[in-house]
Amino acid sequence: MLTLRKIAKRTVFTILFVCAICTTFRSVSGVQADDIASWLDERQSSDIRFVDAALKTLSQTLKTMPSFYAPNMMLSSAEVKSPKSIEEIIDFTKYPSVSVTATGYTAGKESTGKEKTHPAYGITKSGVKVKRDLYSTIAADTTIFPIGTVLWIPGYGYGVVADTGSAIKGHRIDLYYDTVEEVYKKWGKKTIDVYVVQRGDGNITEAELKELNEDKSMQVFRQQLIY
Secondary structure: OHHHHHHHHHHHHHHHHHHHHHHHHHHHHOOOHHHHHHHHHHOOOOOOHHHHHHHHHHHHHHHHOOOOOOHHHOOOOOOOOOOOOHHHOOOHHHOOEEEEEEEEEOOOHHHHOOOOOOOOOOEOOOOOEOOOOOEEEEEEOOOOOOOOOEEEEOOOEEEEEEEOOOOOOOOEEEEEOOOHHHHHHHHOEEEEEEEEEEOOOOOOOHHHHHHHHOOHHHHHHHHHHHO
16 A cells, blocks of 8 residues: 555656646647546546546646647648748838839949959958848948948848949949849849848948858748849
């Protein structure tokens, strides 16, 4: 009898721990509260009264706890819908918008007058290298969009103001692309509303740009944004 009491006592002490993991237990084993209750009902008699009491308490707890991981509530991979675009998870309309005329440019002679052999080839006014990525380098009038300003540009993605241009004055921006073909095929010239996600302080560094582009929470959208 003493042994039975010890078993019962230990069982009661473990109830709280068992309850804490019972949801995961149901997901892995498929055992539900009613399974335990049914087993108890089938017992005609028992000499282990304390153990029965503990098991009944566990059964009632399982019934009252939410079935977050119950097998019948788990969705198949085909039913899980992932965001198709960044606009589905971020409401850019909450940011200030500015109407601009946006064109595209490259690091080449056709846009900058510099050959690949030029020491400043591909280097922006801010000192960072031109980049088409999750956060791309763009040129703007710094009296309107200071260096370091982050814009959301529909159809292009995030643009970080890192460059200027003799023809980029007023409400006009220039979006960086790797090739002339991409400029004409993917952009051309558009008048659109852009959203000021973050206003710059006049500076942007390679380290800061790299940190933006390697944000783990945004990697799922990286290829979508740069096509």
